[in-house]
Amino acid sequence: xxxxxxxxxxxxxxxxxxxxxxxxxxxxxxxxxxxxxxxxxxxxxxxxxxxxxxxxxxxxxxxxxxxxxxxxxxxxxxxxxxxxxxxxxxxxxxxxxxxxxxxxxxxxxxxxxxxxxxxxxxxxxxxxxxxxxxxxxxxxxxxxxxxxxxxxxxxxxxxxxxxxxxxxxxxxxxxxxxxxxxxxxxxxxxxxxxxxxxxxxxxxxxxxxxxxxxxxxxxxxxxxxxxxxxxxxxxxxxxxxxxxxxxxxxxxxxxxxxxxxxxxxxxxxxxxxxxxxxxxxxxxxxxxxxxxxxxxxxxxxxxxxxxxxxxxxxxxxxxxxxxxxxxxxxxxxxxxxxxxxxxxxxxxxxxxxxxxxxxxxxxxxxxxxxxxxxxxxxxxxxxxxxx
Amino acid sequence: xxxxxxxxxxxxxxxxxxxxxxxxxxxxxxxxxxxxxxxxxxxxxxxxxxxxxxxxxxxxxxxxxxxxxxxxxxxxxxxxxxxxxxxxxxxxxxxxxxxxxxxxxxxxxxxxxxxxxxxxxxxxxxxxxxxxxxxxxxxxxxxxxxxxxxxxxxxxxxxxxxxxxxxxxxxxxxxxxxxxxxxxxxxxxxxxxxxxxxxxxxxxxxxxxxxxxxxxxxxxxxxxxxxxxxxxxxxxxxxxxxxxxxxxxxxxxxxxxxxxxxxxxxxxxx
Ligand SMILES: Nc1ncnc2c1ncn2[C@@H]1O[C@H](COP(=O)(O)OP(=O)(O)OP(=O)(O)O)[C@@H](O)[C@H]1O
Ligand SMILES: [Mg+2]
Numbered sequence: 200x201x202x203x204x205x206x207x208x209x210x211x212x213x214x215x216x217x218x219x220x221x222x223x224x225x226x227x228x229x230x231x232x233x234x235x236x237x238x239x240x241x242x243x244x245x246x247x248x249x250x251x252x253x254x255x256x257x258x259x260x261x262x263x264x265x266x267x268x269x270x271x272x273x274x275x276x277x278x279x280x281x282x283x284x285x286x287x288x289x290x291x292x293x294x295x296x297x298x299x300x301x302x303x304x305x306x307x308x309x310x311x312x313x314x315x316x317x318x319x320x321x322x323x324x325x326x327x328x329x330x331x332x333x334x335x336x337x338x339x340x341x342x343x344x345x346x347x348x349x350x351x352x353x354x355x356x357x358x359x360x361x362x363x364x365x366x367x368x369x370x371x372x373x374x375x376x377x378x379x380x381x382x383x384x385x386x387x388x389x390x391x392x393x394x395x396x397x398x399x400x401x402x403x404x405x406x407x408x409x410x411x412x413x414x415x416x417x418x419x420x421x422x423x424x425x426x427x428x429x430x431x432x433x434x435x436x437x438x439x440x441x442x443x444x445x446x447x448x449x450x451x452x453x454x455x456x457x458x459x460x461x462x463x464x465x466x467x468x469x470x471x472x473x474x475x476x477x478x479x480x481x482x483x484x485x486x487x488x489x490x491x492x493x494x495x496x497x498x499x500x501x502x503x504x505x506x507x508x509x510x511x512x513x514x515x516x517x518x519x520x521x522x523x524x525x526x527x528x529x530x531x532x533x534x535x536x537x538x539x540x541x542x543x544x545x546x547x548x549x550x551x552x553x554x555x556x557x558x559x560x561x562x563x564x565x566x567x568x569x570x571x572x573x574x575x576x577x578x579x580x581x582x583x584x585x586x
Numbered sequence: 587x588x589x590x591x592x593x594x595x596x597x598x599x600x601x602x603x604x605x606x607x608x609x610x611x612x613x614x615x616x617x618x619x620x621x622x623x624x625x626x627x628x629x630x631x632x633x634x635x636x637x638x639x640x641x642x643x644x645x646x647x648x649x650x651x652x653x654x655x656x657x658x659x660x661x662x663x664x665x666x667x668x669x670x671x672x673x674x675x676x677x678x679x680x681x682x683x684x685x686x687x688x689x690x691x692x693x694x695x696x697x698x699x700x701x702x703x704x705x706x707x708x709x710x711x712x713x714x715x716x717x718x719x720x721x722x723x724x725x726x727x728x729x730x731x732x733x734x735x736x737x738x739x740x741x742x743x744x745x746x747x748x749x750x751x752x753x754x755x756x757x758x759x760x761x762x763x764x765x766x767x768x769x770x771x772x773x774x775x776x777x778x779x780x781x782x783x784x785x786x787x788x789x790x791x792x793x794x795x796x797x798x799x800x801x802x803x804x805x806x807x808x809x810x811x812x813x814x815x816x817x818x819x820x821x822x823x824x825x826x827x828x829x830x831x832x833x834x835x836x837x838x839x840x841x842x843x844x845x846x847x848x849x850x851x852x853x854x855x856x
Contacts, residue, residue, distance in 0.1 A: 238704060238714075238752055271752035271784050276717050304783035307776070312725030313716050321691070321729045551733040552688020 215268075216240050220251045227259040233266025236274030245277055252284075260285055265296030275304045279313070347544040351474060354466040358475065369472035370479075377438040378480030382487065385433055389488040392425060393417055393495020401504055410504045414511045415518030417496035422519050422527050426489035428575060431534035434481055435567035439542035442473050443563035446546025447556040455547070470543040474536060481535030482528040489527070530578050534571050541567045598623050598755060598787045599644065603653035606636065606643045612651065613639045615813040619806055624785040626777070626801050628792055628821070630836070631808035637791045638682065640808065641759055644789065645679055646670075657755060675703050678748035682759040682791075684740035686732040692719070692743050693728040699750045718746040721776060723769065738765040742773070749780065756780075758790045762797050774800045795837065807833055 215234040222228030230251065236244060252260075262281065264270075270278075278294065285292035297305070324332065358365045401413050446469055449455050455465050493515060500506040545563035549555045597620035606614045613636040621627045629637050642648045644655050646662030655662045660673050686695050696715045700706060706714070712728075719725050722742040732740055741764060748756055761777065762770035774797050780786050781801075792798060798805060798821050805824065807817040809832060817824055817833040825837035 238706075242706065242710070269784070272717060272721075272749075273714055273752060276713060280713075300783045300785070303779050307721055307779055307783065308717060309720040309725065312720035313713065315726055317693075317728040318726040319729045551731065554689035 216244055217266075218244060218247050218251065220255055222255065222257065224255050224257075226257060227261070228255050228257040229261040229263055231263045231266060233268075235269040236267060236277065237269065237271045238273035241273050241277045244274075245280075248281060257290065260290055260292040262292065262294050263296055264294055264298070264301055267298065267301060270301050270304055272304060272307070275301070275308055278305065279308050279310060343548065344541075344544060347547070348540060350466050351470060351540055351543075354464070354471045355474065357467070358471050364467070365475065366468070366472050370476045373438075373473050373476035374480050376441070377434060377477055378484060381433060381437055381484060384437075385430060385484055385488055386491050388429060388433065389421075389426070389491040390495045392429065393421065393492035394499055395495075396420060396425075396492075397496040397499035398503070401499065405504075410500075411506060411510065411514060413500055413504060414496060414506070414514035418493055418515040418518045419523075421489045421492035421496075422523050424575070424579075426492060427485045427527055427531045427534060428571070430481060430485045430488045430531060431538060431571045432568055434477070434484065434535070435538045435542075435564055435571065438477065439538045439563045439567040440560045442539060442542030443545040443549075443560045444556055446470075446543055447549035447559050450547065450549040451552060451556060465547070470540070470547075473543055474539040477535040477539035478532055481538070482531040485528060485531035526578075526582055530575070533574060533578075537570050537574060538567045541570065595623050597621055598625075598658055599789070600656040601644065601653070602656070604640075604643060604650050604655060605652035606639050606648065606650050608639075612813060614643075614808065616653070617808075617814050618653075619815065619818065621787060621789060623787055624781070626781050626788045626790060626803045628790045628798050628802035628805045629808065630792065630798060630805055632810060632836070633793075635808045635810040636813075637808060638759055641757055641789070641791055645677065645757055675751060676754045678751065678753035678756040680741070680745045680748040680756070680758045680761065682763075684732070684737075684744035686740055686743055686747070688732050691729050691731055692724070692735070695732070695743060696747045696750050699747065703751055714750070718749055719743075721749070722746045723772060738769060741765070742769075745773070752784060753786070755787045755789070758788065758792075760791055760793070762792060762794050770794065770797065771800070777801050795839065807836065 216236050217233050219231050220228050221231065228251075230248065232244070262278070264278075282292055282294075294305075397413050397417050400416050401410055404410050404412055404416075446455070449469070455469070458465050458468055496515075497508065497511050500511045501508055542563045545559040545566065549559045599621035601617060601619050604614065604617045605612060606617075617640070629640060631637055639648070643650050644657075644662070646655070649663055657673055657677065660669050662673065664670055664673075686692075687698075690698070693712070693715045696718055697711050700711045700714060704711075715728065716725065719727060722745055724739060724742055724746070727735065727739070727743075732743065735743065741761070745758065745761060748758070758777070762773050765773065777788065777790070778801055781788055788801075790797075790801065802821050804819060805817070805821045806815055807824075808814065809816040816830060817828060821837065824833055828834050828837070
C-alpha cells in the first residue's frame with residue numbers, strides 16, 4: 200500500500216526497488232518493477248531499465264507495476280519517460296496492474312505541459328542590446344532624478360507655505376536618526392582626522408620651523424573641505440541608505456500604493472520629512488565635525504608641538520573668516536538635500552523584491568557620494584571666484 | 587475516505603503540552619494533539635486565534651515556551667544537525683504569502699531544494715520542476731520572476747516548491763485564500779490527490795469551509811479566548827452535532843462579531 204511509511208528515505212532505499220525482465224530477446228518482454236520508486240533511487244532504476252531495454256531490444260513492452268509499494272512523483276515521472284522512450288522507438292508499451300494510488304499519481308502528470316516550451320525564453324541579451332539598455336537606463340535615470348527634484352521642490356515649497364501640513368513629529372524623528380544618532384561616530388572620525396592631519400603636517404612643517412601653521416592648515420582643511428565632506432559621506436552611508444531601504448521596502452509591500460489611494464502624496468508623506476530633517480541637521484553636524492576636528496589639531500599642537508592654547512586658537516581664528524564658515528555650512532545644506540533626495544528617489548524606484556531593495560540602497564549611497572563630490576568641486580570653483 | 591484510521595499506526599506529528607506565544611504574550615496554552623500518517627488535518631479558527639503561530643511552532647521556526655513538538659520522533663527544536671537535516675528533507679512548508687525568492691526565477695525557486703538534497707542531473711531537475719509546475723497549473727512559467735506573477739500564482743509556486751522533494755509531511759498556511767473559487771477547488775483536489783497517491787501527511791491551515799469539507803479528514807479548532815483547542819474531529823460531524831456555539835457558528839457561517847444579533851442558541855453575540 201502506498202500509505203506505507205515513507206519517512207525514512209535514505210540512500211539505502213536503493214536496495215528497496217528492483218526491476219526484472221521476463222521474455223525473449225527481440226520479442227515481447229515484461230518488466231516487473233517492485234519496491235519503492237522515489238526521488239532517491241530513480242536514477243538507479245532508470246539506468247537498469249535502459250540497460251535491460253538495450254539488452255533485450257524487444258518489439259513489445261509490458262510494464263508490470265503490481266509490486267510497487269510506494270511511488271512518488273519523481274518515480275511517476277520515470278514511468279512517463281519510459282513511455283516516451285517506447286513511443287519514440289515505436290515500441291508498443293502497456294502499464295499493467297497499477298495500484299489505485301499509482302494511477303492517481305500518473306493522472307496528475309500532464310504530458311503535454313511537460314513537453315511544452317517555457318512561455319519566456321531565458322536568452323542572455325546580446326552586446327548591442329546591453330549597450331542600448333545601459334544607455335537607456337542612464338538617460339532614464341537622469342530624467343527620473345530631475346523630475347524627482349522638481350516634485351520634491353514643489354513639496355518643499357508647499358511645506359514652507361503650509362507648515363501646519365508638514366508631519367513635524369516625523370521631521371523630529373528623522374532629525375534624531377540622522378543627526379543625534381550620528382554624533383558619536385562623527386565625533387570620533389573628526390577627532391581622529393584632526394589628530395592625524397595635525398600630526399602628519401607637523402612632521403613636514405617642523406623641517407621649516409613653521410609648526411605654528413599647523414593650526415591654520417587644520418582649520419582651513421576642516422572648514423573648507425573635510426568637515427562638510429566627511430559629514431556628507433557619513434550621512435550618505437548611514438541615512439541615505441536607510442531612506443532608500445525604508446521607502447523601497449514600502450514599495451515592495453504596496454504600502455506606498457496604499458498611501459496613494461488614501462489620497463496622500465508620498466512625496467509629502469515620506470520624502471519631505473526626511474529631506475527637511477536632513478536640511479536642519481546636516482549643517483549642524485558639519486559644524487560639529489569642524490569643531491571636533493580643530494580640537495584634534497589643538498591636542499596635537501599643545502601636547503606635541505609646544506604651542507600654547509592661546510597661540511593655536513588665535514592662529515585658527517586668523518586663518519578662517521565668517522564667509523568661509525557660512526559658505527561651508529551652505530554647502531552642507533546642499534549636500535543634505537542631495538543625500539536625502541537621492542535616498543528617497545532610489546527608494547521610490549524599487550520594483551520587485553528584496554534584491555531590488557538591496558540594489559537601490561547601494562545605488563542611493565553610490566549616487567549620493569558621487570553627486571556630493573561633483574557638487575563639492577563646483578563649489579570649490581565658484582568660491583574661488585567669489586571669495 | 588481515509589484508508590487508515592488514526593489508531594492503526596503511530597502518529598507522525600506529536601504535539602505535547604505546547605505553549606506558544608511572543609515574549610510574555612501567550613497565544614496558545616498547553617495544546618496537545620497528534621497527526622497520523624496519511625492524514626489531512628485542518629487547523630481552523632477565527633482570525634488572530636494563533637493558527638499561523640501554531641504552524642510556525644510545529645515546523646520549528648519558533649521555539650515553544652513550554653512543551654514540545656515531535657515529527658517522526660524527532661524534536662523539531664533538536665540540536666542534532668543530521669537529525670534536523672533529515673527532518674527538513676521530509677517536511678515541506680508552503681507559506682501564507684508564497685515566500686518565494688524574488689531574485690530567482692520560478693524554476694530556480696523550485697529547483698532549490700532538489701539541488702540541495704539530491705545529486706540529480708540538471709536535465710532531470712528541470713523535468714521535475716516542470717512536473718511540479720504543471721501540477722499547480724502553471725506550466726510554462728519556468729523563467730518568470732516571482733514579481734511577474736500574481737499573488738495567487740506566487741502562492742501556487744510556493745506550494746510547488748514545498749512539494750519539490752515529495753516530502754512525507756507537508757504544511758500549508760491558507761492554501762486557497764486569495765485564489766478564485768475554481769483555482770481554489772483545483773488546489774484542494776490536488777492536495778487530495780497527492781495525499782491519496784503518496785500517502786503524504788498534511789497539516790493545512792484554512793478558513794474556507796468548502797475547502798475544509800473537501801479535504802479534511804479531521805480538524806482541530808482553536809479559539810482566541812480559550813487559548814487552545816475547543817473542538818476536534820470530523821468537520822461534518824462537528825457541523826451537525828457540536829453543542830459549542832463557537833464551533834457551530836463557524837461551521838454554519840454565523841458572524842462572530844455581528845451587530846448585536848442573536849444566534850441559534852438565543853444567546854447574545856459578543
Ligand atoms: N510577531 C508577533 N509578535 C507579537 N504578537 C504576535 C506576533 N504575531 C502574531 N501575534 C499575535 O498572535 C495572535 C495570533 O496570530 P496568528 O498570526 O497566529 O493568527 P492567525 O490565527 O494565523 O490569524 P489569521 O487567520 O488572520 O492569519 C494574534 O493575536 C497576534 O496579535
Ligand atoms: Mg495566519
